Amino acid sequence: MAVYTQVSAEEMAAFLTRYDTGSLISAKGIAEGVENSNYLLETQREDGSRERFILTLYEKRVNEADLPFFMDLLDHLGARGCKVPRFISDRQGAKLQQLAGRPACLIEYLSGISVTEPTAPQAASTGRALGELHIAARDFSGTRRNSLDLAGWHDLATACGKDFDGIQPGLGRRVAEELTFLDAHWPQHLERGVIHADLFPDNVLMRGDEVGGLIDFYFSCTDILAYDLAITHGAWSFSSDGSEYRPDVAAALVRGYADAHGLSAAERAAFPILCRGAALRFLLTRAYDWINTPPDAMVTRKDPLAYLRRLDFCAQAAPEALLGL
Numbered sequence: 001m002a003v004y005t006q007v008s009a010e011e012m013a014a015f016l017t018r019y020d021t022g023s024l025i026s027a028k029g030i031a032e033g034v035e036n037s038n039y040l041l042e043t044q045r046e047d048g049s050r051e052r053f054i055l056t057l058y059e060k061r062v063n064e065a066d067l068p069f070f071m072d073l074l075d076h077l078g079a080r081g082c083k084v085p086r087f088i089s090d091r092q093g094a095k096l097q098q099l100a101g102r103p104a105c106l107i108e109y110l111s112g113i114s115v116t117e118p119t120a121p122q123a124a125s126t127g128r129a130l131g132e133l134h135i136a137a138r139d140f141s142g143t144r145r146n147s148l149d150l151a152g153w154h155d156l157a158t159a160c161g162k163d164f165d166g167i168q169p170g171l172g173r174r175v176a177e178e179l180t181f182l183d184a185h186w187p188q189h190l191e192r193g194v195i196h197a198d199l200f201p202d203n204v205l206m207r208g209d210e211v212g213g214l215i216d217f218y219f220s221c222t223d224i225l226a227y228d229l230a231i232t233h234g235a236w237s238f239s240s241d242g243s244e245y246r247p248d249v250a251a252a253l254v255r256g257y258a259d260a261h262g263l264s265a266a267e268r269a270a271f272p273i274l275c276r277g278a279a280l281r282f283l284l285t286r287a288y289d290w291i292n293t294p295p296d297a298m299v300t301r302k303d304p305l306a307y308l309r310r311l312d313f314c315a316q317a318a319p320e321a322l323l324g325l
């Protein structure tokens with residue numbers, strides 16, 4: 001359950017008086033997610049019409065100074081037809097607020113369902129949506145360094161240190177070997193731009209086989225575009241515990257992306273390395289959270305070993321198998 005900060009109904013009702021949203025009629029903590037506290041709010045206007053909103057209080061990894069980048073990015077993408085939620089301005093034009101001692105924003109609600117067992121047609125739509133996002137972001141002027149890049153992975157590995165082997169004996173050595181490999185092979189000259197960097201199935205709201213919304217841009221940053229496809233590939237093309245590879249889903253995702261955006265020969269050649277980096281990145285953040293989440297925290301820790309299995313698979317798979325060619 002990702003509600004780190006409890007907000008009373010009275011505090012929420014008072015918060016909403018800053019906006020032209022009508023008054024609060026219901027509020028529910030949202031169980032999904034691990035990074036921030038999220039509430040689903042429903043409001044009613046004087047004419048009786050109702051509307052839903054997401055209230056997010058920023059915790060953990062989101063730096064308040066990065067919020068303007070995310071807000072401007074979503075405005076930019078929304079204006080170019082991408083299905084992304086807008087941050088709502090209050091009557092004074094402010095999008096960023098303070099609530100219960102945390103930075104907080106009111107966000108447009110998008111309907112749709114996050115699938116847990118993605119199908120090939122859903123992966124194809126998601127690949128297309130990711131390609132369209134990369135194209136729409138080409139003329140976005142904002143930039144944000146990816147703090148979870150190769151250097152950031154080294155920092156996380158150092159922070160986990162000896163605790164890795166409490167998760168699984170030998171894990172520390174495996175991570176160190178992989179970092180050495182990636183230091184030597186990480187591609188330097190692929191096309192860069194704004195990437196989502198966390199396009200897991202829970203961050204895509206599906207309507208049937210079509211994408212109804214892309215959410216949770218709080219890791220978005222400037223990095224290699226094909227690395228974003230590799231992250232999405234790792235999240236969509238395996239069973240959630242990482243034990244089973246789904247080549248049909250992988251092929252549909254890559255084809256959808258290539259149709260919308262294109263995928264160069266250099267990007268295809270580097271794809272196995274990018275997949276290994278993507279698997280290691282999530283192994284590391286999950287391992288760090290596994291080690292550092294207090295036992296009484298109201299959040300379900302995610303299994304780092306599910307990403308070790310993906311890493312092992314990607315390290316031995318033929319490039320054609322990963323690309324679904």
Ligand SMILES: Nc1ncnc2c1ncn2[C@@H]1O[C@H](COP(=O)(O)OP(=O)(O)O)[C@@H](O)[C@H]1O
Nearest residue numbers: 030032033034035036054085108109110215216
């Ligand atoms: N704009 C939105 N529209 C509809 N549902 C949303 C929206 N933003 C978040 N949610 C819901 O809240 C959940 C958690 O949001 P998310 O941004 O993924 O949290 P976290 O950053 O903590 O991982 C999502 O899985 C989704 O169910």
Ligand SMILES: N[C@@H](CCOP(=O)(O)O)C(=O)O
Nearest residue numbers: 033034035198200216282302
């Ligand atoms: N997708 C990451 C964790 C970030 O959580 P999200 O709910 O913001 O997507 C993972 O699965 O490790």
